[in-house]
Amino acid sequence: AQTVTQSQPEMSVQEAETVTLSCTYDTSENNYYLFWYKQPPSRQMILVIRQEAYKQQNATENRFSVNFQKAAKSFSLKISDSQLGDTAMYFCAFMSDPQGGSEKLVFGKGTKLTVNP
Amino acid sequence: DGGITQSPKYLFRKEGQNVTLSCEQNLNHDAMYWYRQDPGQGLRLIYYSQIVNDFQKGDIAEGYSVSREKKESFPLTVTSAQKNPTAFYLCASTHRDAGYNEQFFGPGTRLTVL
Numbered sequence: 001a002q003t004v005t006q007s008q009p010e011m012s013v014q015e016a017e018t019v020t021l022s023c024t025y026d027t028s029e030n031n032y033y034l035f036w037y038k039q040p041p042s043r044q045m046i047l048v049i050r051q052e053a054y055k056q057q058n059a060t061e062n063r064f065s066v067n068f069q070k071a072a073k074s075f076s077l078k079i080s081d082s083q084l085g086d087t088a089m090y091f092c093a094f095m096s097d098p099q100g101g102s103e104k105l106v107f108g109k110g111t112k113l114t115v116n117p
Numbered sequence: 118d119g120g121i122t123q124s125p126k127y128l129f130r131k132e133g134q135n136v137t138l139s140c141e142q143n144l145n146h147d148a149m150y151w152y153r154q155d156p157g158q159g160l161r162l163i164y165y166s167q168i169v170n171d172f173q174k175g176d177i178a179e180g181y182s183v184s185r186e187k188k189e190s191f192p193l194t195v196t197s198a199q200k201n202p203t204a205f206y207l208c209a210s211t212h213r214d215a216g217y218n219e220q221f222f223g224p225g226t227r228l229t230v231l
Contacts (some may be wrong), residue, residue, distance in 0.1 A: 035219075045160075045207060045222035083118075091159060103167070103211060104175065105149055105220060107159040 001029045004094050006108035013082045014116050020067075021077045022094030031097035034068065034075045035105070040088040050088070051075065082115045089113075104116045119144050121223035123208050128228045132193070138193045138226045141207035147189035147213045150220065153177060154205040163206075165215070166191055195228065203230045213223070 001025045013019035024032070036048040051059045051068050058066050065084075067076045081088055092108040121142045130136045140149065146163030152160040166185040172191045180199025185191055191210075195202045205227050209220040 004159075042226050043205065045209075047219055047221075050219065103213075104165065105150075105160070105164055107161070109157060109159040 002029075002094050002106045003097070004092050004106050004108035006111050008111045008114045009109070011015060012114040012116055013079075015082055017082055018078060018080045019082055019113065021079075021090050021092075021113065023075045023077070023108060025073050025075065025094050026094070027073070027094065027096075029096055033096075034093040034095070035066070035093040035095070036075075036077045037068070037091045037093060037107075038086075038088045040085075040093065045091075049077065052064055061087075084115050084117060087113060097104070102113075108110045121210055121221060122207060123206075123223040125226060126223055126224070130228065130230050132230055133197045135195075136228065137196055138187075138195065138206055138208075138228070140191045140193065140209075140223060141189055142210045143189060143220075144210060144212070144221065145188070146210035146221070147188070148211045149185070149193070150209040150211075151175075151183065151193045152209065153206045154207060156184075160207060163193065177189050177195050202228055204228060 005024045032053045034051045038046045038048045045110045049059050049061045049064050058068050063080045071104045089108045089112050094106045120160050124139045150165040151163040155162050161177050164183040166172035172183050182194045207225045208223040211220045
């Protein structure tokens, strides 16, 4: 079974600085998808960024980017120019290739990020 | 507006009672999911359904039941057999033709057993 590990339960960063959240996963599959979700205090889950394992290029979405290291099974999230609205729980998630019939997300336990003014 | 709705937002239950959580989507999504969130545990999959009238157990299905009579609806019943039901419950859905199958989440229901 796949597992996702987020080794940093809590992190903090000053506004406008950069922070990196770590995520490692365990799988024997070659094709899969990785996601970072944000859960602000409202508890609404919001997709931040996604990465297809067959793509070597790291995904970016505005201030958010990932460092995807397939061989090391590592998928870190970098937030640049941190804003107060980035304060949230961040979850790393793994999904097997949907073509295989399984569309289940496996989540890590989350990292609580606080952006300080 | 398209989206996923969950009701109620807060739910209180006495021990020994069954309770049903509602999840409705108007996104024309094929698949729907139920997750449970506990502090420090992340999200864990309870049940999921890829088509109407069919559903599969997730990782923590014991004490829960679901139905999928309509494409838009996927209610979750928390039965008295669930030993520790107090948690935050999230419903999600996805369109199977999306390629990467991004899951969209509802706002959640907080269940408290008194």
